[in-house]
Amino acid sequence: MTQINHNYTQLQGSYLFSEIAKRRTKFTQENPNAQIISLGIGDVTRGLPDAVVKAMHKAVDELASPDAFRGYGPEQGYDFLIQAIIENDYKARGIDIATNEVFVSDGSKCDVGNIQEIFSQDAVVAVQDPVYPVYVDTNVMAGRSGQFNKEKNQYENIVYLPCSSENDFIPSLPDRKVDLIYLCYPNNPTGMTLSMEELKRWVDYARANNCIILYDSAYEAFIQEEDVPRSIYEIEGAKEVAIEFRSFSKTAGFTGVRCAYTIVPRELKAKDADGNTLLVNDLWNRRHTTKFNGVSYVTQRGAEAIYSPEGKQQIAATIDYYMTNARIIRDGLASLGLEVFGGVNAPYIWLKTPNGMDSWAFFDKLLSEANIVGTPGVGFGQSGQGYFRLTAFGSRENTEKAVERITKLSL
Numbered sequence: 001m002t003q004i005n006h007n008y009t010q011l012q013g014s015y016l017f018s019e020i021a022k023r024r025t026k027f028t029q030e031n032p033n034a035q036i037i038s039l040g041i042g043d044v045t046r047g048l049p050d051a052v053v054k055a056m057h058k059a060v061d062e063l064a065s066p067d068a069f070r071g072y073g074p075e076q077g078y079d080f081l082i083q084a085i086i087e088n089d090y091k092a093r094g095i096d097i098a099t100n101e102v103f104v105s106d107g108s109k110c111d112v113g114n115i116q117e118i119f120s121q122d123a124v125v126a127v128q129d130p131v132y133p134v135y136v137d138t139n140v141m142a143g144r145s146g147q148f149n150k151e152k153n154q155y156e157n158i159v160y161l162p163c164s165s166e167n168d169f170i171p172s173l174p175d176r177k178v179d180l181i182y183l184c185y186p187n188n189p190t191g192m193t194l195s196m197e198e199l200k201r202w203v204d205y206a207r208a209n210n211c212i213i214l215y216d217s218a219y220e221a222f223i224q225e226e227d228v229p230r231s232i233y234e235i236e237g238a239k240e241v242a243i244e245f246r247s248f249s250k251t252a253g254f255t256g257v258r259c260a261y262t263i264v265p266r267e268l269k270a271k272d273a274d275g276n277t278l279l280v281n282d283l284w285n286r287r288h289t290t291k292f293n294g295v296s297y298v299t300q301r302g303a304e305a306i307y308s309p310e311g312k313q314q315i316a317a318t319i320d321y322y323m324t325n326a327r328i329i330r331d332g333l334a335s336l337g338l339e340v341f342g343g344v345n346a347p348y349i350w351l352k353t354p355n356g357m358d359s360w361a362f363f364d365k366l367l368s369e370a371n372i373v374g375t376p377g378v379g380f381g382q383s384g385q386g387y388f389r390l391t392a393f394g395s396r397e398n399t400e401k402a403v404e405r406i407t408k409l410s411l
Helices: 006-010 016-030 050-063 079-093 108-118 133-141 196-209 280-291 297-305 309-334 359-370 396-407
Strands: 102-105 125-129 159-162 180-184 212-216 242-247 260-263 269-271 277-279 340-342 348-352 387-391
Touching (some): 079 102, 102 108, 102 280, 108 133, 108 242, 108 280, 125 133, 180 196, 196 212, 309 348, 359 396
Parallel strands (some): 125 180, 180 212, 212 242
Antiparallel strands (some): 102 260, 242 260, 340 348
């Protein structure tokens, strides 16, 4: 009989959001009249911006004509979108990014999960804890994790960087040699950010210790405070040690359309087993072109429209809508005396469960007593135990209803 990849047997239980869906389905089957409000999975609810819709319609019409038809496009992305990304997301902030450093894809989750393929199986991985599950699970699949310690709820070969209210959710630098460091800011799940000085500390560490930062900034568009860095490349020397991932999913409602991009600077280098120095950009380009056929022309025209004057205005209105939801949730929870974090520069609210309640126990309480679906903090890692995540991506009506229901709970 054919053998499977043994590393997959090291994965622990169901994927977090699959488990949430399973519990929700079971509850709704048993309570068919329950009016469920979902503030769990971070999926958007607003429609696509008009500028995006018009651009995509125009692109579809182009494809209907033999003269304007386009088949396979460049795997790295069309130049019109790459130029828009560079001009608006980087050059406008004084950051120099070359066209061959931008790789358009169908989602930052895919890129964050796939990037580890180009690094050695022996690479030591450090992650924030709590952490977006994909960072850990893809390295488990690759065989870097070692055995799972059920008592610690952690893998033995992964370096965990605890983030809690005790350290203001700012992870400490690794206490041993690591090769890859996953950082996510604005952070999912906590909604917290780093200051310029705090982010510089990480860049300086990576430069001094010859490691690479995998910087997930999928939520940078939600940053409201001026002193919070939008890109890791605002830090001097970051292009020598960092890969940055960005997404249009939450920014422009592309969760169903699928489009994102990754920046891999030409200055970023690593060594092979023989000690030869290689450009990480070349390796990612090879992986990208071998395993990916590119994002559709229609989708990329829609993404380009995000950067038009109309698109920027419409995106800003959508982000303001979600961040107002975040404020409503944050203020409502705080009024109950709960400890609440995030929701200022990110669409996620991270709260301490009342009376030290277990994260999954609080999930079940919210679901059964208030018919609200959230995300248990422990699902993001052991340091998330006793915390809970709510998202601001619901409708205004449902957001207000959810807060009203929570205020009526016995907490």
